[in-house]
Amino acid sequence: MRAVLVVGARPNFMKVAPLMREFAKRGNVETLLVHTGQHYDENMSKVFFHDLELPEPDIYLGVGSGSHAEQTAKVMVAFEIIVEKQRPDIIIVVGDVNSTLACSIVGAKLHVPVAHVESGLRSFDLDMPEEINRMVTDILSSYCFTTSPEAETNLLKEGVGKERIFFTGNIMIDSLRYLSEKADRSVVLKELSLEEDDYILVTLHRPSNVDDPEELRALFDMLVRLSARHQVIFPVHPRTRKMIDSADPPFDSAESFRMIDPVGYLDFLRLMKTAKMVITDSGGIQEETTVLGIPCITVRENTERPITIEVGTNVLAGTTPEKVESEAMRILDDGIGDHGIPPLWDGKTAERIADVLEKEFI
Numbered sequence: 479m480r481a482v483l484v485v486g487a488r489p490n491f492m493k494v495a496p497l498m499r500e501f502a503k504r505g506n507v508e509t510l511l512v513h514t515g516q517h518y519d520e521n522m523s524k525v526f527f528h529d530l531e532l533p534e535p536d537i538y539l540g541v542g543s544g545s546h547a548e549q550t551a552k553v554m555v556a557f558e559i560i561v562e563k564q565r566p567d568i569i570i571v572v573g574d575v576n577s578t579l580a581c582s583i584v585g586a587k588l589h590v591p592v593a594h595v596e597s598g599l600r601s602f603d604l605d606m607p608e609e610i611n612r613m614v615t616d617i618l619s620s621y622c623f624t625t626s627p628e629a630e631t632n633l634l635k636e637g638v639g640k641e642r643i644f645f646t647g648n649i650m651i652d653s654l655r656y657l658s659e660k661a662d663r664s665v666v667l668k669e670l671s672l673e674e675d676d677y678i679l680v681t682l683h684r685p686s687n688v689d690d691p692e693e694l695r696a697l698f699d700m701l702v703r704l705s706a707r708h709q710v711i712f713p714v715h716p717r718t719r720k721m722i723d724s725a726d727p728p729f730d731s732a733e734s735f736r737m738i739d740p741v742g743y744l745d746f747l748r749l750m751k752t753a754k755m756v757i758t759d760s761g762g763i764q765e766e767t768t769v770l771g772i773p774c775i776t777v778r779e780n781t782e783r784p785i786t787i788e789v790g791t792n793v794l795a796g797t798t799p800e801k802v803e804s805e806a807m808r809i810l811d812d813g814i815g816d817h818g819i820p821p822l823w824d825g826k827t828a829e830r831i832a833d834v835l836e837k838e839f840i
């Protein structure tokens with residue numbers, strides 16, 4: 479089997495690494511790793527190849543940033559040339575970023591079967607660019623690999639045939655489990671002078687939270703207030719950094735509120751593992767904190783990952799700063815109730831996906 483695997487943005491690397499490792503182990507899949515270049519800063523891209531033991535990409539498309547249409551179109555034009563030339567048996571895309579959408583459209587139009595890993599998630603909020611990416615990718619995919627039971631229900635409702643749906647579990651958790659011990663050796667806590675269980679880890683990058691300077695200021699002020707309770711450590715996504723740097727007047731800060739550049743996977747996993755609490759609008763971090771049993775407050779009005787709330791440690795707080803603050807205080811005081819780990823978030827998802835593909839193609 480000849481497979482093209484696509485990565486483009488930060489949350490893609492940890493979803494593709496386990497598959498690359500599994501295919502290499504089996505030795506019966508010829509892989510071509512294509513990096514679209516949607517994310518390109520060293521700490522948004524290169525660091526993950528090292529941390530996740532991911533081989534260098536075979537092809538780098540270097541599309542960079544742009545409007546949605548521009549970025550998607552640039553990936554499509556460059557990727558079409560690769561697919562025409564390589565004629566793979568399958569194209570494997572992950573997640574819900576613009577690169578995922580672009581490459582699935584190219585594959586479908588060139589009649590190359592597309593496999594979507596992390597299929598069927600829905601926020602039911604079309605204001606999110608990712609929701610559009612998910613819906614289009616799923617409808618075009620011949621293999622929809624899902625992370626949780628409700629994903630299958632979502633897909634069936636949209637007309638995806640049952641024979642295309644495979645509940646194989648959460649591949650991000652393969653990376654988390656594989657690298658958990660290695661992350662324990664990270665010295666990031668020491669470098670940042672943080673004490674275990676005495677800091678709040680924050681990430682924010684959703685356009686709905688960070689693109690409006692005044693809304694971002696209000697969230698920022700709330701985080702500064704929370705830092706009176708526990709030190710706040712905030713690795714800042716480049717989209718958010720741009721907004722913070724251009725704020726006029728500059729945002730107020732505090733000594734116990736610390737912004738740093740985005741960190742690599744191992745350092746971030748180490749930071750999550752002993753955080754008092756995580757406050758985020760990330761998709762993947764809702765899942766990782768669920769498995770780690772760390773309280774997570776999600777700064778969004780909805781989530782495409784409801785299972786993290788039903789069985790896990792996630793609390794959907796909305797985006798109003800006062801509400802987020804009161805939820806944070808409540809959890810800091812009372813902790814979270816019983817929680818568990820969703821089925822098949824066990825570190826063996828790549829194995830199950832490879833089994834399905836092997837049966838079909840080899």
Ligand code: UD1
Binds near residue numbers: 519544716717
């Ligand atoms: C993208 C994904 C989002 C995902 C996020 C993960 C889409 C539509 N969005 O959002 O689903 O949750 O990645 O992090 O695909 N930038 C840099 N350096 C980089 C990358 C980006 O400076 O390496 C800056 C640029 O100013 C760019 C902005 O960040 O315009 C946004 O980047 P983009 O890839 O368009 O979207 P993200 O917000 O990163």
Ligand code: UDP
Binds near residue numbers: 488681740744762
């Ligand atoms: N992450 C990281 N360093 C950081 C922030 C996040 O390694 O500074 C990891 C995080 O552990 C998870 C992934 O990046 O594996 C999530 O990516 P992101 O939040 O950018 O995207 P989303 O999941 O929202 O699409």
